[in-house]
Amino acid sequence: MADSPQTLNALSARLAEQASVLAEAVGSPLASPAYLDLVRRALGVDDLADQVLKLCVQQSRDAGHTWQEIGDLLGVTRQAAFQRFGKPIDPRTGEPMDKTVHMADAAERAIEIVTAVLDGRMDEARQSFNAQVLEAFTDKVRGDGLATVAGLVGAFEGFGEGEPFVRRIGDHTVVDVPLRYEAGDMKARVAFDTDEKVAGIFILAPDTP
Incomplete structure (x- = not known):
C-alpha cells in the first residue's frame, strides 16, 4: 500500500x-x-x-x-x-476472491429470462434454471410472487431506465435489471451459477443491496 x-x-x-x-x-x-x-x-x-x-x-x-x-x-x-x-477473502482458501465477471452475456440473458417469467413463458425460462431453482420455482411460486409485487406497485409497465448492473458475488454472476411499475420502480435480480444456469431469480425494491 x-x-x-x-x-x-x-x-x-x-x-x-x-x-x-x-x-x-x-x-x-x-x-x-x-x-x-x-x-x-x-x-x-x-x-x-x-x-x-x-x-x-x-x-x-x-x-x-x-x-x-x-x-x-x-x-x-x-x-x-x-x-x-471491497476485497473479500474467500474463507475456503484464505485468498482474495475473484470479482471478475467471466459471463460476457450475463445482462442479455438476464433480460431474456426476466421477460419470459413476466410474460408467463415458463417452459422457455426453465431451460435456463439449475436443478434447485427448477424444483423450487413452480407456477404457484411465480404467481404468488407476482401478486405480492402487484399489491405493492401495481401493474408491470416495462423495463426501467439505466443499464443492468452486473457483478461477481462469490461464485455467482449477479445481474440487477431495472423494472418500471405503475406505482413505483423495482428491480429483477438474476443470479447465475458457475455453469451459467439460473441459481436465483427475485423481484426486489430498487434500493435492495
Whole structure:
C-alpha cells in the first residue's frame, strides 16, 4: 500500500490532463465526426476517474474509515460500497476472491429470462434454471410472487431506465435489471451459477443491496 499515494498522484495528474483536453475539445468548433472523438475522450476520463475513486476508497479504508462512512458519502448502502470496492477473502482458501465477471452475456440473458417469467413463458425460462431453482420455482411460486409485487406497485409497465448492473458475488454472476411499475420502480435480480444456469431469480425494491 506504500505506493498508493504515488499511484494516486499519477492517476490524478493523468485525469486532470485528459479532462483538460476534453474541455478544450468541447469548447472548440466541431464538425460532426469530431463528436465520436469526444465520446472516446470522455470514456478515457471516466475510466481514469473510476480508478482514482477506487484508490481513494482504498486509502480511506486503510486510514480506518468504515464502509458505512464510505457508503454514506457515495449515496449507497455500506454493503453496496463493499460489493463495488471491497476485497473479500474467500474463507475456503484464505485468498482474495475473484470479482471478475467471466459471463460476457450475463445482462442479455438476464433480460431474456426476466421477460419470459413476466410474460408467463415458463417452459422457455426453465431451460435456463439449475436443478434447485427448477424444483423450487413452480407456477404457484411465480404467481404468488407476482401478486405480492402487484399489491405493492401495481401493474408491470416495462423495463426501467439505466443499464443492468452486473457483478461477481462469490461464485455467482449477479445481474440487477431495472423494472418500471405503475406505482413505483423495482428491480429483477438474476443470479447465475458457475455453469451459467439460473441459481436465483427475485423481484426486489430498487434500493435492495
